[in-house]
Amino acid sequence: MATTCVIREVSKHVGAEVRIGCWLHNKRKSGKIQFLQLRDGTGFMQGVAVKTELSEEAWEAAKSLTQESSLYVTGVVREEPRSKSGFELTVTNVEVIQITQDYPITPKEHGVDFLMDHRHLWLRAPKQRAVMAIRGQIIAAVQQFFNDRGFTLMDPPILTPSSCEGTTELFHTKYFEEDAFLTQSGQLYMEAAAMALGKVYSFGPTFRAEKSKTRRHLIEFWMIEPEMAFVDHDENLRVQEQFVSHIVQSVLTNCKSELETLERDTSKLEKVVGAFPRITYDDAIKFLQEKGFDIPWGEDFGAPHETAIAEQYETPVFITHYPTKIKAFYMKPDPSNPDVVLCADMIAPEGYGEIIGGSQRIDDPELMAERFREHDLAAEAYQWYMDLRKYGTVPHSGFGLGLERTVAWICGLDHVRETIPFPRMLYRLYP
Numbered sequence: 001m002a003t004t005c006v007i008r009e010v011s012k013h014v015g016a017e018v019r020i021g022c023w024l025h026n027k028r029k030s031g032k033i034q035f036l037q038l039r040d041g042t043g044f045m046q047g048v049a050v051k052t053e054l055s056e057e058a059w060e061a062a063k064s065l066t067q068e069s070s071l072y073v074t075g076v077v078r079e080e081p082r083s084k085s086g087f088e089l090t091v092t093n094v095e096v097i098q099i100t101q102d103y104p105i106t107p108k109e110h111g112v113d114f115l116m117d118h119r120h121l122w123l124r125a126p127k128q129r130a131v132m133a134i135r136g137q138i139i140a141a142v143q144q145f146f147n148d149r150g151f152t153l154m155d156p157p158i159l160t161p162s163s164c165e166g167t168t169e170l171f172h173t174k175y176f177e178e179d180a181f182l183t184q185s186g187q188l189y190m191e192a193a194a195m196a197l198g199k200v201y202s203f204g205p206t207f208r209a210e211k212s213k214t215r216r217h218l219i220e221f222w223m224i225e226p227e228m229a230f231v232d233h234d235e236n237l238r239v240q241e242q243f244v245s246h247i248v249q250s251v252l253t254n255c256k257s258e259l260e261t262l263e264r265d266t267s268k269l270e271k272v273v274g275a276f277p278r279i280t281y282d283d284a285i286k287f288l289q290e291k292g293f294d295i296p297w298g299e300d301f302g303a304p305h306e307t308a309i310a311e312q313y314e315t316p317v318f319i320t321h322y323p324t325k326i327k328a329f330y331m332k333p334d335p336s337n338p339d340v341v342l343c344a345d346m347i348a349p350e351g352y353g354e355i356i357g358g359s360q361r362i363d364d365p366e367l368m369a370e371r372f373r374e375h376d377l378a379a380e381a382y383q384w385y386m387d388l389r390k391y392g393t394v395p396h397s398g399f400g401l402g403l404e405r406t407v408a409w410i411c412g413l414d415h416v417r418e419t420i421p422f423p424r425m426l427y428r429l430y431p
């Protein structure tokens with residue numbers, strides 16, 4: 001009896017007969033030999049079916065296979081240095097589950113809209129599989145990083161009564177008789193969690209009704225948000241550089257074949273270790289003006305500005321101390337200059353833009369109350385948040401890493417739409 005096996009594990013079965021549930025990715029015939037490109041989700045592998053060594057029935061079954069037909073293949077695992085996986089299957093039997101007719105995604109080139117309409121099938125393509133495997137590895141690395149450092153995973157709510165990152169991009173819904181919004185960020189709840197457990201992080205979906213149709217924006221994206229009691233701005237940045245280095249190095253170690261499938265230049269990723277450079281907003285503005293950008297002090301950076309700054313470095317770079325008036329209400333002003341806040345955006349190299357936004361939070365109840373008035377935020381809705389400053393306030397900091405932008409950067413993709421299984425974008429809610 002052949003052992004049941006998956007492609008990723010065939011190396012453990014060299015010389016043995018195995019049975020694998022799979023799909024036909026592609027097929028090539030040369031006289032009395034059929035070369036079956038098989039995929040089973042864990043990897044890709046070639047099966048070699050030789051007419052003279054197979055039953056008539058098995059040979060005909062192999063012949064009937066079309067692209068994306070499903071089958072059980074049985075065969076003997078052989079080492080094959082010329083193949084990408086290092087192994088090959090000498091086919092001994094083929095059991096057809098279904099012969100697929102007219103699979104829409106053929107090996108020819110398709111437009112992005114067509115592929116997006118068929119996202120449920122496009123996910124099977126080698127490149128898309130590689131991106132999803134790397135996304136999974138990034139998530140595993142995130143969990144490992146925080147587990148090793150005594151953080152507790154806490155889940156903030158998805159349905160919320162108020163906003164975290166400004167009111168213009170909220171997704172509105174009815175909550176029985178009340179109004180509710182899909183969360184933009186779990187941060188405010190994570191601040192409460194940090195006062196209860198010290199070091200916490202969340203990992204969940206966040207929603208922004210942003211009318212931006214760029215290669216960096218999704219309507220629904222996943223964020224990792226750590227929050228740490230008794231941690232100041234400086235230490236916050238140190239955690240971030242260790243965190244991002246750990247993620248990148250973990251993908252380099254564990255996803256070699258996927259990075260190869262994506263033809264990623266890994267020498268660029270290898271440099272992402274150690275301390276990252278820091279530049280203040282003031283210096284960034286001066287630098288941009290010298291480069292000929294027409295940007296006055298006090299304006300926020302757009303993608304071209306971020307790219308120009310990031311080009312100066314091989315690792316991600318922190319831009320710190322943004323003007324108070326362009327940042328969120330909860331950020332702590334710099335005690336030596338209250339016109340700027342103790343915050344940082346982490347900008348990824350190679351033009352991938354901001355992957356982290358973070359800050360030290362206001363811990364003074366009076367200043368917080370003032371900010372609520374300035375930002376026109378209803379005090380009743382944030383009563384509970386004020387309580388965190390009223391009952392044992394402490395210095396604390398945190399940040400949010402956008403998962404999809406991180407995946408795009410590490411995979412070297414042009415657009416975030418390929419970084420999430422089913423992207424939600426300005427003009428796309430299907431499939």
Ligand code: 4AD
Pocket residue numbers: 164165184185186187208210216217218219221223225226354355356357358359398399400401402403404405416
């Ligand atoms: O800079 P942002 O808005 O920060 C916050 O939400 C804070 N409350 C986080 C915190 O301190 N706990 O968003 C954080 C990150 C960005 O740097 C970016 O990577 C990602 O979330 N992001 C998006 N990713 C995809 N599509 C969008 N529309 C995004 N908006 C933000």
Ligand code: MG
Pocket residue numbers: 345354356357
């Ligand atoms: Mg931001």
